Amino acid sequence: MxxxxxxxxxxxxxxxxxxxxxxxxxxxxxxxxxxxxxxxLHLFLxxxxxxxxxxxxxxxAVDEDRCTHCRACAELCQFKAISDLGRVLLTFPEMCHGCxxxxxxxxxxxxxxxxxxxxEICFGQAQDLRFLMGRLRVGEAMSPPLIQAVKRASDGxxxxxxxxxxxxxxxxxxxxxxxxxxxxxxxTVLVTEPTPFGFHDLKLAVEAFRPLGTPLGVVVNKxxxxxxxxxxxxxxxxxxxxxxxxxxxxxAEAYSKGKIVAEALPEMRYLFRGLAxxxxxxxxxxLKERRYA
Amino acid sequence: MRxxxxxxxxxxxxxxxxxxxxxxxxxxxVICDLDVDAPDLHLSLKPTHQRxxxxxxxxxxxxxxxxxxxxxxxxxxCRYGAISRMDDAFQVxxxxxxxxxxxxxxxxxxxxxxxxxxxGQWFISDTRFGPMVHAQLFPGQENSGRLVALLKQQARELxxxxxxxxxxxxxAPGIGCPVISSLSGxxxVVAVTEPTPSGRHDLxxxxxxxxxxxxxxxxxxxxxxxxxxxTSSIEDFCLEQGLxxxxxxxxxxxxxxxMVRGQAITxxxxxxxAKLVRRIWDEIMDMAGINRTA
Numbered sequence: 001m002x003x004x005x006x007x008x009x010x011x012x013x014x015x016x017x018x019x020x021x022x023x024x025x026x027x028x029x030x031x032x033x034x035x036x037x038x039x040x041l042h043l044f045l046x047x048x049x050x051x052x053x054x055x056x057x058x059x060x061a062v063d064e065d066r067c068t069h070c071r072a073c074a075e076l077c078q079f080k081a082i083s084d085l086g087r088v089l090l091t092f093p094e095m096c097h098g099c100x101x102x103x104x105x106x107x108x109x110x111x112x113x114x115x116x117x118x119x120e121i122c123f124g125q126a127q128d129l130r131f132l133m134g135r136l137r138v139g140e141a142m143s144p145p146l147i148q149a150v151k152r153a154s155d156g157x158x159x160x161x162x163x164x165x166x167x168x169x170x171x172x173x174x175x176x177x178x179x180x181x182x183x184x185x186x187x188t189v190l191v192t193e194p195t196p197f198g199f200h201d202l203k204l205a206v207e208a209f210r211p212l213g214t215p216l217g218v219v220v221n222k223x224x225x226x227x228x229x230x231x232x233x234x235x236x237x238x239x240x241x242x243x244x245x246x247x248x249x250x251x252a253e254a255y256s257k258g259k260i261v262a263e264a265l266p267e268m269r270y271l272f273r274g275l276a277x278x279x280x281x282x283x284x285x286x287l288k289e290r291r292y293a
Numbered sequence: 294m295r296x297x298x299x300x301x302x303x304x305x306x307x308x309x310x311x312x313x314x315x316x317x318x319x320x321x322x323v324i325c326d327l328d329v330d331a332p333d334l335h336l337s338l339k340p341t342h343q344r345x346x347x348x349x350x351x352x353x354x355x356x357x358x359x360x361x362x363x364x365x366x367x368x369x370x371c372r373y374g375a376i377s378r379m380d381d382a383f384q385v386x387x388x389x390x391x392x393x394x395x396x397x398x399x400x401x402x403x404x405x406x407x408x409x410x411x412x413g414q415w416f417i418s419d420t421r422f423g424p425m426v427h428a429q430l431f432p433g434q435e436n437s438g439r440l441v442a443l444l445k446q447q448a449r450e451l452x453x454x455x456x457x458x459x460x461x462x463x464x465a466p467g468i469g470c471p472v473i474s475s476l477s478g479x480x481x482v483v484a485v486t487e488p489t490p491s492g493r494h495d496l497x498x499x500x501x502x503x504x505x506x507x508x509x510x511x512x513x514x515x516x517x518x519x520x521x522x523x524t525s526s527i528e529d530f531c532l533e534q535g536l537x538x539x540x541x542x543x544x545x546x547x548x549x550x551x552m553v554r555g556q557a558i559t560x561x562x563x564x565x566x567a568k569l570v571r572r573i574w575d576e577i578m579d580m581a582g583i584n585r586t587a
Contacts, residue, residue, distance in 0.1 A: 010304010037467035099393030175436035208432030
C-alpha cells in the first residue's frame with residue numbers, strides 16, 4: 001500500500017502527519033521523504049543513515065573535433081541547453097532536461113553522455129521503520145527527476161524483510177513536483193488547515209490530484225482555528241475528513257522540539273491510529289485494482 | 294528602484310501574511326506574488342484584474358492515431374515514460390510529457406503533433422494597496438521559473454512607467470526552479486522562519502542558496518516563543534552567517550484572525566503584532582535603502 005501525504009499550501013502539517021503515521025502504522029512500513037527541496041521528515045524520525053547515493057541526470061558533453069556545426073542538436077533542444085556559435089558548440093548543463101535528443105540526432109556522434117548532480121538519495125533505518133529521502137543539491141532547479149529517482153529507489157529498497165507499506169511525504173504545491181510524488185499511490189491524504197489560505201490551496205490540490213484517479217481524503221490540522229470553509233468544501237466535494245488535529249499549543253511545542261506528536265501526547269496516539277485505519281480503508285479498493293491489473 | 298523578496302524555504306511560516314502587511318505599509322510600490330503554484334496573497338489583497346493574459350509555455354506531444362504506423366520508436370526513445378501502448382494505439386500521458394520534441398522529431402510517419410501548452414494565466418490588478426502582478430498556473434503544470442521571470446519583468450515595467458520605487462515580492466516555498474528564478478535582480482531577501490527543526494533546517498538551505506547569488510538576507514523568526522532553545526540556535530546561526538536579525542514575532546492567533554477577515558495584520562489591529570510588524574518593515578526599508586514616502 002502506497003500512501004501520499006500532500007497539501008497545496010506549505011506548512012499545514014504534512015511532515016507532522018507523515019511522522020506520526022509512520023510511528024503508529026500497523027505492520028512493516030517505510031517512510032519516504034519526497035519533499036526534496038526541503039526534506040524534514042528525518043528531523044523527526046531521526047533514522048540512522050546507512051548509505052547515500054548520488055542521483056544524476058544525463059547531460060551532453062561535446063567532442064569539438066567531431067562537431068561539424070550542423071546545428072541539428074541546437075535546433076532540436078527545447079530547453080536552450082545547447083547553443084551553436086558557428087565555431088564553438090556551447091552546452092548549458094544546468095538547463096538540460098536529460099531527454100537524450102541531442103545525442104540521438106547528432107549525425108557525427110559528437111555528443112557524449114555526461115551527467116549533472118541532482119542531489120542525493122539517503123537510505124536509513126529508525127528502529128523497525130525503513131527510511132528513505134531525497135535531498136536536492138542547493139542551486140539545482142529541477143526537483144521532479146530526483147523525486148522520480150527516489151520513488152524508484154523506494155521500490156527496490158526492501159532488504160530481506162519482504163514487502164511493506166510506504167508513506168510518502170510529498171512536496172507542497174500542486175504543480176509538477178507534487179503531482180510526480182502523488183502519481184501511482186493508492187491513496188492521497190491532503191493535509192490542510194481551516195483558514196482562507198488553507199481552503200484555497202485545498203481546492204487547488206483537489207483539482208490537481210483528482211484526475212490522477214487516486215482516492216483522496218482530508219486531514220484538517222489546527223481544527224478550531226479559523227473558519228468552517230474547508231469542512232463545507234469537503235462535504236460538498238464528497239471528500240472524507242479522515243481526522244481533525246486540534247489547534248493546541250502543546251502540539252506546536254512538541255513539534256518545535258523535534259518530537260513525534262503521536263508519541264509526545266497520548267491522545268494523539270489514538271487519533272493517529274484511527275487515521276491509519278481510515279487511510280487503509282481508503283486505499284484498499286485502489287490497491288486491489290492494482291494487484292489484479 | 295529596489296526589489297525586496299520574501300521567502301522561507303519551509304511553507305507556512307507566515308510569509309504571505311507578512312507580505313500582505315508590508316504591502317499595506319510600503320509607499321509607492323508594485324506588489325508581486327511569485328508563488329505561481331499555490332498563490333495566496335490575492336486572498337488578503339482581493340485584486341481586481343485590469344489585465345488578464347493567457348500563459349503558454351513549452352509544447353506537448355500528441356499522437357495522431359490516424360497517421361501513426363505503430364512502429365514504437367517514440368515509446369522506445371521517450372526518457373520520461375510518457376508514451377504507452379493501449380490496444381494498438383500509442384498515447385502520450387499529458388502529465389509525464391516533458392515537451393522535449395524527441396518523439397516528434399524521430400517519428401518516421403510524422404504522426405506526432407506538438408501544440409503549445411496552455412499553462413495558466415497572469416494578471417495585472419488593482420488592490421487597495423496599489424498595483425499587483427500575479428499569476429495562477431493550472432494545477433499539475435510544470436512549476437515554471439519562466440513564469441516567475443515574466444512576472445518580475447512585468448512588475449519592473451509597471452514600476453518604471455508609474456515611477457514607483459519598490460517591487461515587493463512574495464516568493465514560493467522551497468529552493469528549486471521558481472525560487473531560484475525569483476532571486477534574480479533582488480536587492481534584499483527577507484527569510485521568514487519558525488523555531489522548529491524544519492524551520493531551521495529549511496532556513497539553512499535558503500541561506501545557502503542566497504549566498505550562492507551573493508544576496509543580503511534579513512531573518513524574521515515568527516512564533517519565536519514556541520521554543521526558546523530553537524530560537525536561540527537560529528539566532529546563533531544568523532550571527533555566524535552574518536545575517537541581519539529582524540524583530541521577532543510571538544505566536545499569536547491574531548495573524549489568522551486577520552487572514553480570516555481578508556485583512557493585513559496591520560489593518561486588523563494597531564497594537565500587538567501589528568506594532569512589531571511595523572518595526573520589521575522599518576528595518577527592511579533601512580536595509581534595502583528604500584526612500585520613505587509619506
